[in-house]
Amino acid sequence: MNRSASSTTDVVDKQSHPMSDLLRMDRMPHIWCSGCGLGTTLTCFIMAVRESGIDEKKIAVVSGIGCSGRVAGYINLDSFHTTHGRAIPFATGLALANPELRVVVYSGDGDLVAIGGNHFIHAARRNMDILVICVNNFNYGMTGGQAGPTTPVSARATTAPYGNYEYPFNIPYLSIASGATYVARWTALHMRRLKNSIAEALPKKGFRVIEIICPCPTAFARRNRLGTGLDLMKYYHDNSIIKHGADPREADIGMTGKIIVGKFLDIERPTFRDFLVENVWPKIGRK
Amino acid sequence: MKLWRKPLDADTVKVPRGRIYIIKDQCKGCGFCVQYCPRNVLELSQEFNKKGYHPPVAAREEDCVSCGLCELICPEFAIYAELVEEEKQKDSQETQKAEV
Ligand code: SF4
Ligand code: SF4
Ligand code: SF4
Numbered sequence: 001m002n003r004s005a006s007s008t009t010d011v012v013d014k015q016s017h018p019m020s021d022l023l024r025m026d027r028m029p030h031i032w033c034s035g036c037g038l039g040t041t042l043t044c045f046i047m048a049v050r051e052s053g054i055d056e057k058k059i060a061v062v063s064g065i066g067c068s069g070r071v072a073g074y075i076n077l078d079s080f081h082t083t084h085g086r087a088i089p090f091a092t093g094l095a096l097a098n099p100e101l102r103v104v105v106y107s108g109d110g111d112l113v114a115i116g117g118n119h120f121i122h123a124a125r126r127n128m129d130i131l132v133i134c135v136n137n138f139n140y141g142m143t144g145g146q147a148g149p150t151t152p153v154s155a156r157a158t159t160a161p162y163g164n165y166e167y168p169f170n171i172p173y174l175s176i177a178s179g180a181t182y183v184a185r186w187t188a189l190h191m192r193r194l195k196n197s198i199a200e201a202l203p204k205k206g207f208r209v210i211e212i213i214c215p216c217p218t219a220f221a222r223r224n225r226l227g228t229g230l231d232l233m234k235y236y237h238d239n240s241i242i243k244h245g246a247d248p249r250e251a252d253i254g255m256t257g258k259i260i261v262g263k264f265l266d267i268e269r270p271t272f273r274d275f276l277v278e279n280v281w282p283k284i285g286r287k
Numbered sequence: 288m289k290l291w292r293k294p295l296d297a298d299t300v301k302v303p304r305g306r307i308y309i310i311k312d313q314c315k316g317c318g319f320c321v322q323y324c325p326r327n328v329l330e331l332s333q334e335f336n337k338k339g340y341h342p343p344v345a346a347r348e349e350d351c352v353s354c355g356l357c358e359l360i361c362p363e364f365a366i367y368a369e370l371v372e373e374e375k376q377k378d379s380q381e382t383q384k385a386e387v
Contacts (some may be wrong), residue, residue: 012309012310014312015309019364023364028313028363028364029315029363029372030363033360034340039361040360043360192359195359229319230317233322
């Protein structure tokens with residue numbers, strides 16, 4: 001390690017970072033804005049992968065398009081960056097063809113519940129063996145801050161200059177209603193709880209969803225005069241309520257008011273593949 | 288550390304000490320680590336990095352307990368702490384005393 005004797009703080013090469021083996025350090029610094037929480041969520045994911053003890057070669061990460069979609073390009077695991085909204089269909093193929101793999105979809109709210117909305121609800125309905133990490137920044141950040149499926153009522157966006165008056169999706173409620181078996185929500189500030197939640201959900205089976213509320217200072221916060229990434233982290237600190245087992249119908253997010261976080265659901269039911277193996281394979285003579 | 292009442296096991300329990308490493312040119316000066324370090328070790332510096340941001344400095348490194356929170360919260364993978372081994376800790380305390 002390259003230590004400078006004169007300073008109290010050591011200035012070091014990026015390869016020395018403890019997570020450099022699971023990151024593609026040649027692509028750092030990443031493109032995410034200053035104060036964006038995406039990098040923090042990725043740190044939590046990497047730490048959870050380590051903690052879960054799962055063989056890193058047996059984990060595949062699939063992303064869609066958008067700021068969160070870049071995760072597939074930054075993580076040093078088997079990963080694929082799909083077209084817009086199509087992360088879940090790609091992951092479905094992976095999970096069905098190779099049940100040894102732990103398949104993770106890491107994408108944004110716009111990609112997962114608007115453009116890929118049908119894939120999301122139907123993969124949940126079929127109980128596909130996928131862990132979905134949905135980073136919710138309340139708008140389409142990468143393309144300049146258009147209103148999306150989670151933009152709160154009255155929030156401004158480039159496509160809603162007088163405010164958005166469409167009701168947003170409540171992702172935990174949507175997931176549970178569609179058939180997911182594990183549903184949690186955290187903010188980017190709940191690092192340790194988020195990490196524990198990912199480590200808990202990663203080895204489980206079925207369609208699991210973890211929503212992460214994430215600061216987007218450049219697009220969403222700027223248009224709504226919410227301040228910097230740090231201001232948003234402080235907002236999460238003051239306004240989140242941890243309530244495990246909360247009724248997901250109460251977990252709406254508005255421009256003001258509390259954000260309910262925690263684990264909403266953790267159940268087991270047979271996956272689509274379990275049904276296939278049990279009921280269809282014997283009939284077609286496959287073992 | 289300021290203690291209102293001295294714990295009975297204060298002689299046997301060792302407060303861990305950390306050493307901070309910063310990858311300056313990767314930092315984007317968001318201030319998360321400075322705000323949330325529980326021991327108030329870090330400060331944003333006046334200097335600019337390659338991208339024009341102010342990276343943090345460990346202004347009070349002797350207070351760092353190597354809790355790892357700065358590494359966990361940093362969105363840029365630009366800071367981390369390492370536990371200082373006891374031997375070294377003793378050495379550095381001795382040198383500190385010698386300096387005083
Ligand atoms: S636009 Fe928003 S979500 Fe995208 S990198 Fe910037 S802050 Fe993050
Ligand atoms: S390791 Fe903990 S105490 Fe040390 S600087 Fe980081 S956040 Fe502060
Ligand atoms: S959290 Fe990371 S990017 Fe933000 S100021 Fe600290 S070192 Fe820099």
